[in-house]
Amino acid sequence: MMYNSRKIITGLVIFVLLVTAPFFLNIGKADEPPEISLDTPIINQLDQKQCIESTEFMRTEHMQMLNKWRDQVVREGQTIYISSSGKEYEMSLENNCFECHSNKSQFCDSCHTYADVKPYCWDCHNDAKGAGL
Amino acid sequence: MDRRDFLKLAAVVGIGGTLAFEGIDKLGAETIEAKRANHTLQPKHWGMVIDIGKFQNAEDFQRVADACHQYHNVPVIDNPNHEVKWIWQEDFEHTFAELESRYLSEEIKTMNYPVLCNHCENPPCVRVCPTKATFKRPDGIVAMDYHRCVGCRFCMAACPFGARSFNFYDPRPFIDRVNPEIPTRTKGVVEKCDFCVERLDKGLNPLCVEASHGGIIFGDLDDPDSEVRQVLKENFFIRRKVELGTGPNVFYIFRGGEDIA
Numbered sequence: 001m002m003y004n005s006r007k008i009i010t011g012l013v014i015f016v017l018l019v020t021a022p023f024f025l026n027i028g029k030a031d032e033p034p035e036i037s038l039d040t041p042i043i044n045q046l047d048q049k050q051c052i053e054s055t056e057f058m059r060t061e062h063m064q065m066l067n068k069w070r071d072q073v074v075r076e077g078q079t080i081y082i083s084s085s086g087k088e089y090e091m092s093l094e095n096n097c098f099e100c101h102s103n104k105s106q107f108c109d110s111c112h113t114y115a116d117v118k119p120y121c122w123d124c125h126n127d128a129k130g131a132g133l
Numbered sequence: 134m135d136r137r138d139f140l141k142l143a144a145v146v147g148i149g150g151t152l153a154f155e156g157i158d159k160l161g162a163e164t165i166e167a168k169r170a171n172h173t174l175q176p177k178h179w180g181m182v183i184d185i186g187k188f189q190n191a192e193d194f195q196r197v198a199d200a201c202h203q204y205h206n207v208p209v210i211d212n213p214n215h216e217v218k219w220i221w222q223e224d225f226e227h228t229f230a231e232l233e234s235r236y237l238s239e240e241i242k243t244m245n246y247p248v249l250c251n252h253c254e255n256p257p258c259v260r261v262c263p264t265k266a267t268f269k270r271p272d273g274i275v276a277m278d279y280h281r282c283v284g285c286r287f288c289m290a291a292c293p294f295g296a297r298s299f300n301f302y303d304p305r306p307f308i309d310r311v312n313p314e315i316p317t318r319t320k321g322v323v324e325k326c327d328f329c330v331e332r333l334d335k336g337l338n339p340l341c342v343e344a345s346h347g348g349i350i351f352g353d354l355d356d357p358d359s360e361v362r363q364v365l366k367e368n369f370f371i372r373r374k375v376e377l378g379t380g381p382n383v384f385y386i387f388r389g390g391e392d393i394a
Contacts, residue, residue: 074278077334079334126315
């Protein structure tokens with residue numbers, strides 16, 4: 001027979017309830033999805049609100065794309081990206097991406113914060129054309 | 134239509150269709166390939182000639198250094214142990230140590246000289262870099278990939294020209310006005326002159342050349358008709374520490390001495 005079984009079992013029940021409390025308390029409450037703002041002066045002027053590739057592609061692949069860009073620009077000296085539609089773009093955060101997406105805190109950060117990723121791009125690259133510095 | 138004719142027609146349509154689609158695909162691929170080829174680096178050999186005669190007073194140096202440092206977001210740190218510099222002035226002894234002689238004219242000995250990364254033929258910094266963060270481009274520029282730099286500072290120990298600076302601090306608080314077109318660096322990486330690669334890619338001259346009022350000439354050393362080659366043909370030139378065999382690509386000429394006297 002177990003000694004002090006009543007205390008131990010009560011203690012265990014309380015412990016399990018305490019540890020699993022966050023799950024019970026949050027059941028059915030989905031976290032708000034991030035709000036991504038495209039409300040910048042340049043984007044508002046565009047007739048066709050289209051990034052350099054499709055939105056789905058940019059959403060899932062922009063990190064791989066930027067990783068490739070940095071090697072191509074810095075190491076291979078290629079500065080022009082030719083999109084799948086054949087259009088040419090400068091491979092540059094400062095002189096291409098941030099031209100339209102000049103609202104880092106409402107665009108880049110909203111997703112990055114939600115997903116809890118901390119890209120170190122901003123250690124060197126100037127957000128929002130230097131306005132945030 | 135009998136069976137025979139139908140089979141013939143099917144064969145013609147099938148073969149024709151395949152060829153047509155392949156052709157279209159190839160055409161599309163070719164134009165994109167051709168576009169890419171246009172943007173790959175053309176082999177060149179960038180070199181710089183500095184006319185010492187045009188660097189007579191502190192203002193001449195300051196104008197050139199400011200143009201470079203402000204554009205490239207180089208932090209202004211006063212402590213000489215921690216300062217960051219891409220182009221700066223150095224006295225005779227530190228510029229041309231091997232030419233030191235007690236019979237040298239006082240004027241030459243007391244002058245200052247503009248110095249920067251020499252973008253060497255055999256760059257020792259590239260050889261010692263453990264991560265290939267610094268590397269030589271096909272056009273001769275010794276470039277830095279700040280993403281890869283781990284801050285070991287081997288390159289600083291290897292460079293005989295002292296052309297490299299280490300970021301002991303986050304540089305941003307030390308930058309007066311950030312140029313939004315150029316990234317800053319971060320704490321813990323080494324930086325140096327890059328011959329303004331991003332300007333060269335657009336067909337522009339490096340900023341120091343533009344700010345020097347003709348004191349710095351820049352161009353392709355492989356092209357016998359380029360301005361640098363013409364200037365080197367017409368003037369006696371020296372380079373810094375050639376005896377070390379690194380093959381510096383920055384040349385110094387003494388021209389226009391009579392204008393100053």
